Amino acid sequence: MHDPKNKFRIPMGPQHPALKEPEGFSVALKGEKILGVEIRLGYNHRGIEKACEQRSYVQDVYLIERICGICSHTHSTCFVQAVEEIAGLIVPERAQYIRTIIGELERIHSHLLWLGVAGHEIGFDTLLMYSWRDREIVMDILAQVTGNRVNYGMNTIGGVRRDISKDQAADVLKAMDLLEERTKYYIEIATQETTIIKRLKGVGVLSHEDALRLDAVGPTGRASGVRRDVRADDPYAAYGKLNFDVITSNHNDVYGRTLVRVKELMESYKMIRQALKDIPDGPITVKAPRNIPAGEALSRYEAPRGEDVHYVLANGTDKPERVKVRAPTLANVQAVKHMLRDRFLADMPIVIAAIDPCFSCTDRMVSLNEEDHSHLLRWDELRAYSIKWHRDNMSIDFSGLNKKLMDRIK
Amino acid sequence: MKKVEALRDELVKNFSFLDGKIGIPRPRRVFVEVGQDKFEEVFVWAKDKQDFSHLCTITGLDENDRLILIYHLAHDSGVLLNIRTSVPKSDPRIKSIIKYFPGAEIYERELEDLFGAKVEGLPEGNRYPLTDEWPKDEHPLLKDWKPKSA
Numbered sequence: 001m002h003d004p005k006n007k008f009r010i011p012m013g014p015q016h017p018a019l020k021e022p023e024g025f026s027v028a029l030k031g032e033k034i035l036g037v038e039i040r041l042g043y044n045h046r047g048i049e050k051a052c053e054q055r056s057y058v059q060d061v062y063l064i065e066r067i068c069g070i071c072s073h074t075h076s077t078c079f080v081q082a083v084e085e086i087a088g089l090i091v092p093e094r095a096q097y098i099r100t101i102i103g104e105l106e107r108i109h110s111h112l113l114w115l116g117v118a119g120h121e122i123g124f125d126t127l128l129m130y131s132w133r134d135r136e137i138v139m140d141i142l143a144q145v146t147g148n149r150v151n152y153g154m155n156t157i158g159g160v161r162r163d164i165s166k167d168q169a170a171d172v173l174k175a176m177d178l179l180e181e182r183t184k185y186y187i188e189i190a191t192q193e194t195t196i197i198k199r200l201k202g203v204g205v206l207s208h209e210d211a212l213r214l215d216a217v218g219p220t221g222r223a224s225g226v227r228r229d230v231r232a233d234d235p236y237a238a239y240g241k242l243n244f245d246v247i248t249s250n251h252n253d254v255y256g257r258t259l260v261r262v263k264e265l266m267e268s269y270k271m272i273r274q275a276l277k278d279i280p281d282g283p284i285t286v287k288a289p290r291n292i293p294a295g296e297a298l299s300r301y302e303a304p305r306g307e308d309v310h311y312v313l314a315n316g317t318d319k320p321e322r323v324k325v326r327a328p329t330l331a332n333v334q335a336v337k338h339m340l341r342d343r344f345l346a347d348m349p350i351v352i353a354a355i356d357p358c359f360s361c362t363d364r365m366v367s368l369n370e371e372d373h374s375h376l377l378r379w380d381e382l383r384a385y386s387i388k389w390h391r392d393n394m395s396i397d398f399s400g401l402n403k404k405l406m407d408r409i410k
Numbered sequence: 411m412k413k414v415e416a417l418r419d420e421l422v423k424n425f426s427f428l429d430g431k432i433g434i435p436r437p438r439r440v441f442v443e444v445g446q447d448k449f450e451e452v453f454v455w456a457k458d459k460q461d462f463s464h465l466c467t468i469t470g471l472d473e474n475d476r477l478i479l480i481y482h483l484a485h486d487s488g489v490l491l492n493i494r495t496s497v498p499k500s501d502p503r504i505k506s507i508i509k510y511f512p513g514a515e516i517y518e519r520e521l522e523d524l525f526g527a528k529v530e531g532l533p534e535g536n537r538y539p540l541t542d543e544w545p546k547d548e549h550p551l552l553k554d555w556k557p558k559s560a
Contacts (some may be wrong), residue, residue, distance in 0.1 A: 024536075041516070042539030049524075050550055085436060215464055215513035227486075228464070234438055234488035298439065298482055298490055300466070309466045309482065326467035326517075334513045 007035060012348070014043045019349075020117070021357055029345060037340045039333060052323040057083055057157055057292055060320065064310075067325065069150050070113065073099075073106045074303040075310070075325065076155040081236055082299035082312040083157050083320075087292050093238070095159035097279040100238040101172070102146065102154050103301075104268040104275075108179065109138045110304035111261045111268075114356045115186060118258060121350040122199045127189070133398065134182045141175045143379065144168060159285030169276050176269045181408060183265045190258050200255035204339040204351035207252055216335040217328050218306020219264065220355045222248045223256035230302035241278065242271050254354040261356075290318050303328050305356050329357045414440050414489060417460065425452055441492045449495040450505065456483055457510055462491050465511040468518065470525040472553045477502045477525055497527075499552075506531035524551040 008029045014022040024040035048067060052060045065076040077099050084091055112135035119127030139149050145168050146152035154160050164172075190196060206216060211224035221228055229246040231239040247263045249256035292314040301308045306328030315321040332355045339351050377385065390396040417440055418432045427448065433441040444452045456462045462483035471478035476496040483491045497504055504521075506529050507514050519538040521527040526549040540550075549555060 038536060040536040040538075042537075042541065045539040047550065212463065213512060215511060230488075233486060234484075234490070295435070296441070297435070298466075298492060300484075300490070307466065311467075311469045311480065311482070313471060322469075322471050324467070324469040330516055331467075331513060333516055 010345075014040070019352070023357070025348075027340075027345065027348070032344050032346065034340050034343055034345060034348070037337050039337060041330075041333065049323055049325060052320055054319065056290075056318045057288075057320060060323065061155060061157065062153070064323070064325070065151050065153065065155070068327065070110050071106065071303045071305065071308070071327075072151045073102050073154060074301050074308050075327075077103060077237070078299045078301040078308050078310040078325075079312065079323070080155050080157050081301070082297040082310050083292060083314070084288075085297040085299065086295040086312060086314045087157070087289060089158050089286055089288055091159050092283045092286060093280050094163075094282045095284045097238045097275050098160045098162075098164055098284065099155065100242070101164065101272055101275050101279075102142075102152060102160075103237065104272050105138055105142050105145075105172075106152075107304045108265060108268050109135055109142065110356075111265050112138065114261060114304075114353075115258075117353050117356075118254075118350065121353045122196075124195065124199075130182075131186065134179065137175050137178055141172055144171060156285060156288075158288035159283070161285070163284050164276075164279075172272065173276060176272055178405070180266065180269045181405070183262060183269070186262050187266075190262050196258070197255065200253065200258060200350070201251070202253055202255075203347050204254040204257075204343070204354050205252055206335055206339050208250070210338055211252075211335065214334045214338060215331055216306075217331045218303065218356075219257050219260045220306065220332050220335060222246070223260045224252045225250045228307070230300045230307050234300050236299070236301065238275060238278075239271075242274050244271050254350055257354045291316060292318070292320070305329060306331060329355065414438065417489065417491070420460070421452075424455060428452070438487075438489045439492070440489065441494065443494045446495050446497055446504070449493070453481060453483075453493055453507065454510065456491055456493070460491075461485060465507075465514055465517075466490070468514065468521060470521045470527065470551065472499070472525065472551065475499050477527060479504060479521070479527070481507070499526075502526055503528045503530060505529075508532065523549065525549050526552065 010027045010029055012025040012027060013019050014024045022043035026038040028035040048063060051063060055063060061076055061080060064079045065072045067075045112131050116128040116131040119125060119131065142152065143149050145164055146154050146162060154162060206224045208225040211221050211226045216224065216226065217228070225248055227246055227248050232246050244267045247260050247267060249259050251259065294314055294316045296311070296313045299310045308328055309326040311324040312320055313322040336352060336355055340348060343351065414434050414437065418434065421432055421442060422429050425448065428442060428444065431443045435441065462485050464484040466482040466484050469480040469482065471480070475498060477499050478494060478496045481493045483493065504527055506518055508518070508531065515532065516538055518529045518532055522529055523537055523540045
C-alpha cells in the first residue's frame, strides 16, 4: 500500500516464507528502513486455558504439555509445581532431579534447534545441517529415557512417571561428552567465524535499559546484560542444589543472543553431569489426591526461551477453577518491536528468530504402504531406513563424519 | 535475598488498610488484596520503592459478579508479589499500567478479549488473542460463556 508521505506499509504473515509460525507483521517502510512494526498474534490460540477448566488435573497435565512442541516439559513441570504447592505435596527428591535432567535435555535440544534456525536465517545452512544433526543425539537420548522425542509425558502430579536407570544414565553421560565436544566447536565458530560475527553484530539491538524497561526474558534479556534466570533466582526442582553460572552478555544484539545460547549449552551439560552424580535413590512419586483443596499458587520455570509463568486457582474439586499460562515469547513481543525500529527490512527474519519464537516438531513412527500391505517401523528401523534411503537416492553419507567425531572424543 | 516478612511489615507500615490482607503461602511468595481505589498507589510503591521491577503477567479471574485481576510482580531476588484487586463485572473499567510496564500492553489486551475488561489508556492496536471477526461482546474465559457448538 502506498502512503502519501512516501511510506510503504508491507504485510508479512500470518503465512510467510520468512516466518516459521503464524504471526502477522505490518511493517511501515521508508526505502529499506523500518519505521515501525505492528504485530498481530493469536493465530495459534487454541483455548487451552478454558479447556483446562473443564478437565481434571491429571488430564490437564497432558493437555498443558501440548501447549508447545518444544518446551513441553517446561509447561507440564510449571503446571504440576503449582498444583503440588496447593495440595501441599512433598515431591520426592529423586523426582525433582529427574525433572531437572529432562528440563536441561529439553533446553539442549531447543538451543541446538535455534542455532540451526539462526544459521538458516542468515544463509549459513551448513550450520543448520551440523547443529540439527547433533541435535539428533539429544533427541535420541530423550526418546530413550522418556519414550518420546517431544511431549515426554514424564510429569505427573506428585512426581515423575519413569525412573532413569543406570544404563540410561551412562548413555546420557556419553551423549553429554559428544555434545560438549560439538558445542566447543560451535563456540569456536561463533567467536571466530567472520561471516557470523559481521552478520549478527549490531543487528536487533536492545540496550540494557530497554531490556529492563520492556521486561525481556530469557536469553533475549540476558544478552542485554539482564542477569535474570528463574533457575537461579527462584529455584525449583533440583536447581537449588546444582552449581551453574547464569550466562549473560553485553553485546545487546543478535550476536550476544547467539553467544548466550551456545554458552548455556555448556552449563546444561555441567548441570546434567552433576545431577546424575548427586541423584539420590528413593521413590519417584507420591500419591496425589483426586480433588485438590481450594487454594492458589504461582509457579515459574526457566524455559529455553525465558521465564514461563503458570497460575492455578483450585476450588476443592478435581478440576481447576482457573489456569493461567504466560509463555516467554509473549513477554518478548514488545522487545522485538523495539529491536526492529529504524533497522533494515533484510534483518527482520534473523531479529525475529533471535528471540526464538516456538514452532512444533513431532513424528516418531511412520506407517509405510508397500504395494498392498503396510507395516510399522520401530524407531531404530526407521533411522536405518532413512540413512540408507539418503545414501542410495541422494548420495548423502555421514558415516565417515560420524566416525571421525566418535574417534575424536575417545 | 529479600525477606518476605520484612516486605509484609513494610506493606502494613505504609498502607495500614492492608493489615490482615497479606498472605505468605510459602517462601518467596506474597499475596496481597487491594481495593481498586488504592491499587495504583500500592503498585507504584512496590515497583519504585521495593524494586519489584519485573511484571510476570496479569491474571484475570471471573468470580461471581466481580472481575478479579492479579498483577504478578517479581523482584530480582526471586520474591513474587501478587497484588489482587477487583472491579464489578457490570462496570469492568481498569486503568492501563503500560506507563509503568510497556510490556503489559499484550496482557491488558488479553484481559479485554477474554474477560471483557475495559482498559483505559491503551493505545489503538490489534486485539489479542481472538480473531477480528470474533463478536466484541463475547468473552470466552467468563464462566457463563459456553461454545456455541457445545
